[in-house]
Amino acid sequence: MKFGIVVNEGPYTHEASDTAYQFSKAALEKGHEVLRVFFYHDGVNNGTRLTTPPQDDRHITNRWSELAEQHGLDLVVCIAAAQRRGIVDPDEAKRQGKDANNIASGFRISGLGQLIEVGIQADRLMVFGD
Amino acid sequence: MEEGGSSGGVTKKFMYINRRAPYGTIYALEGLEVVLIGAAFEQDVSMVFLDDGVFQLKKGQNTEEAEMKNFFTGLPSPGDV
Secondary structure (H helix, E strand, C coil): CEEEECCCCCCCCCCCCHHHHHHHHHHHCCCCCEEEECHHHHHHHHCCCCCCCCHHCCCCCCHHHHHHHHHCCCCCHHHHHHHHHCCCCCHHHHHHHCCCCCCCCCEEECHHHHHHHHHHHEEEEEEEEC | EEEECCCCEEEEEEEEEEEECCCCCCHHHHHHHHHHHHHCCEEEEEEEHHHHHHHHHHHCCCCCCCCCCCCCCCCHHHHHC
């Protein structure tokens, strides 16, 4: 089965990102494909490498980055949602004249077309969060 | 899934569920953005309004004093659909 994953909530406040992560990991381990994970609404906040939870807690951002590295997962952060919330990659920082970027390893910033595209290509589009 | 249209020749049905009031959260605004992109990709797009989402269809909304963008002026009201 080909899955597309949508994460609509940020880390820690809601469990949506945890559930999406567990689902993606389980699907990959069972031999399914995860074509893309798309982060929208506050979900874009999962993609900042400045996330620093207490040491005895799970590191939601790093966990996504590691899963991406292990499985070649495509983690896409919506550009419009990211701009509103201050999630910036080196290209965007340059384009918008910002003095820094904060995108985490394995994440990339792109447009909503990437969400529609995975909706077309996947057998199932799984939406996590409100 | 049906053949036809653009996007690799595939058109799928996308239904967007709107359960939130238009201005209390950003869900409605950002939700509308996805709907418009989906339509631009010539997908078979529909929207359903449930719970407080029905407030998105109210005519004559004035967001001036809340200092928010009135982004729902383009949506038809139930009477028009």
